[in-house]
Amino acid sequence: MGGACSRKRNLLDEDDLRRSGRYSKSGSSKWLLFMLPRCSSNVAVPGQGMCPSLMELCVAKIRDDIKKYSSFSMLPRDISQQIFNELVESHCLNDVTLEAFRDCALQDIHVGEYPGVKDSWMNIVSSQGQSLLSLDISCSDVTDSGLESVQRCSNVQSLKCNYCDHISDYGLEHISGLSNLTSLSFKKSNAITAEGMRALANLVNLVNLDLERCLKIHGGLIHLKDLKKLESLNIRYCNCITDADMEPLSGLTNLKELQVSSCKVTDAGIAHLKGLSKIAHLNLEGCPISAACLDVISGFSSLVFLNLCRCGISDDGSEGFSGLQKLKFLNLGFNNISDACLVHLKDLIKLESLNLDSCKIGDEGLLNLKGLVQLKFLELSDTDVGSNGLNHLSGLSNLESINLSFTSVTDDGLRKLSALTSIRSLNLDARQITDAGLTAITSLTGLTHLDLFGARITDFGTNCFRYFKNLQSLEVCGGSITDAGVKNIKELKTLSLLNLSQNCHLTDKTLELISGLTALTSLNVSNSRITNAGLQHLKPLKNLRSLTLESCKVTANEIKKLQLAALPNLVSFRPE
Template sequence: MILSESSQGNSLMGSVCSCKRDHYADENITRRGFSGRYFKFGSSKWLESSLFLPATCCQFQQSRRPSLMELCICKICKDIDKYRSFSMLPRDISQLIFNHLVDSCSLSDSRIEAFRDCALHDMCMREHTRVNNKWMDVISSQGSSLLSAYISSTEVTDFGLSLLRNCSNLQALGLDCCDKISAPGIKHIAGLTNLESLTIRNCKFITDSDLKPLAGLVNLKELQISCSDITNVGVSYLRDLYKLVVLNLEGSVVTASCLDYLTALTSLKSLNVNRCHLLDDGCEKFSALSSLKELNLGFNNITDTCLVQLEGMTKLEGLYLDSCRISNDGLAHLAGLSNLKALELSDTEVGRNGILQLSGLTNLEDLNLSFTSVTDSGLKELSGLTSLRSLNLDARQITDSGLAVLTSLTGLTHLDLFGAQITDSGTKYLSYFKNLQSLDLCGGRLTDAGVKNIKDLTSLMLLNLSQNLKLSDTALELLSGLTSLVSLNVSNSRITSDGLQHLKPLKNLRSLYLEYCGVTASEIKKLQATTLPNLVRYRPNE
């Protein structure tokens, strides 16, 4: 059956809505994925990026009834195998159907064929690792309408990339784990001269010489080439990309000398050299990049000596020093960076005296102190940082007393206490954080009594209570009123299949983790089929 505009399209036209690209964004996305203008991807321990992509039309707001448009999209997706082509539908409708199938991981070789010649704007495949050259042929059939595409697959070859020559207006392209791509494939990309955003991640055979053709992509504003063997030679080919705003070289084998090729890039605002084996030697070159707003130096062998060179970078808004050899004394060099909004100090040697150095950074919104030496008493120094929105305290030495001294931080929206020793008694302090959207409490000390103090945090979208072995079905009953929940993890607990009934009100739930509980995959599938149709990711899954 072919879905025609006359037979099905008219019933959908009552409230045609455009596909928007400015979707709910992870605040860390600028160093992990494409810019907000296009689509989001990437991940972190806590925030699942796919949960912040556009909600499908089947995810209705609790405050209103679904529109006719939404009901029609749901019905089409339910009966998707009845249709051979959507090319006669208005583009917006086809895009909504495509987005829903991607969100629900329901695309297949036959279903992707139905979107041939649909003139779609966005084809973000995300977790669909089955993408092959046949899928690429369908992608290329969108022609000049296609603006963004993201492909994660080991089956796409140089020939598949050559098909994109038909997509002359492509502005954003993401390639992840495309191991069969080599120099010829990169040359095909170089022909897409309207590209503004290009990401190549985990593509094993990308070398320095492969980057030379990219020098012609003069409109590039964002370039991410991570987990590759790129050296300073490869970076030298990028020195004329004057419009570059974001450059990600994570996992490359560059040295600080590569910065010599970047000094002419006056538009550069974000640089990621995470996991590049940098040393203190050469760090003085960072001072030449005075326009940077974001710098990721994580997992490099740098010390406090390197931080001395950052003192003049007063425009910095984000600084990431995860797993570097940074001590309390080193943080004194950051005291003048008054514009800092995000600071990553995870797994460093920082303790209470270091936190004292941060007291003047009143614009901080995101602070990560996981796996540091900070104790309960040291957390008192954070009480004046009232602009904080995200705080990571994944450390075993943090207890109820530490949570008690944070109650002035009422603006927190994300709180990670993954390994902290928080007990039922300590959860009473959570009542001060009414705006929390994500909470991680996995220290093993909670019982159902502690969950009573979580049930009123109605803004929660992501909740992780795994590893708390004493939680029972009663915990799910207490959480049943958190209808904004998108992700729930209660693995390693005493929850049984009887408790699943309490999840029925959680209509927005998309991820559910109940590993090592008394629940089977078949029972979760039954819940999905009957009451939670938006649930697309769950464990156990077999």
């Protein structure tokens, strides 16, 4: 939202929207300085620490004095839009203050997940008339009756009604005339059925449609067959969807993104998609398909994203992967593939992300990845990969993230990664990693995320942390670290997440040592010797949102006191 006036919109004639009175919607905002009382020095403004703009000062002043204003309809539209956005962001919009925006010709009303949105608000929404271009009422109590008001806003291009439990097929009928809609989202709308989807057949300009978790739409996709401009369709987690539902999609030749994960679609259903040559993003995670579907998928010449996680893919038929020459993202996690499948990936030289989580991959298979020099993200968690296999990765100079948790990689293997200085994120099963292994990767000075699950790291090993000055996330769980080792963490000022759980020798001194890490948003020191007395050291951590101190000598009552007194952003804590 924000400066909506700067967008290029072609549907409206500004002359038709000008109102009688002193100021038009396209007028200058300079007059606002003279209209408003002078801002006092204690006015709260966004961007503290920086010089606020004149507009920020004015909008902040209006927000603070909002009860003095009964209507903003005389303001230029860009200003009334910014005031509206500010009230939403600061949670100052309510039944009373909303009334001031009647007939303001707002272009964007985004109140998704905002508390208290109901049918009565829709009357103000509809008063924006043809000016309104974007509306988000997700997670609201708006009903079919309230949605009827949107019919007056015939130029709406984007409408989001996600998680609106009170909107049904009848509500869809109310929006069937909004022919300018290009984006429509009804996630988890269980009252919408296949019959109600008839209303979507009139939305001929629809480009993006999201029906994720709509569980009663089996048979309804037939009403989309004439939406020739549709480029993106999301029907993830609609477990009612079967092969028969894929057939109506066969004529949507402009479709570029299709998400069908966790549905009942099989190889036979994928066959209906054969002619959709423009598909670039295909998500079939959790669908009961086999590698045989690659006969069709390999014909998608524009495909760059393919998710086949948890599909039951095996080596049989995996030669079809070799035809996906433009592929950049491939997720094969939790499938029955082995090193034999990786042979057919070696020519996918444009791959940037490869997920092999929990596959039967070993050291020999990694030889086929040697030439994938564009790889940035590699997931090898819970595979049979060991230290020898990492030899084949030593030339992947663009690698930014690698997950080796639940593998048999040892200290010696880490030495083979030491030259990959582009790595930013590293996950290790530290049951095989000692202080020596940590020393071997001190050359990875660009690390922002380091996860040492089941660590065997001692206080001596924590000396290595001083090399990782860019760390934003550090997890050293289940190790032998004491308060002395935490001294090597206290200088990591960029940390936003710190997990020291299962280090049973940590005491209240640890909380004192990390009290200067003011960027922390998440802290976990469970299963330690932390007590209620140590909580006082957390008071400087004003950004903390999550605090976990399970199995410590800490009570929920004391954490609540700390929350009320010093940690206003804390929204999740344990014990609770």
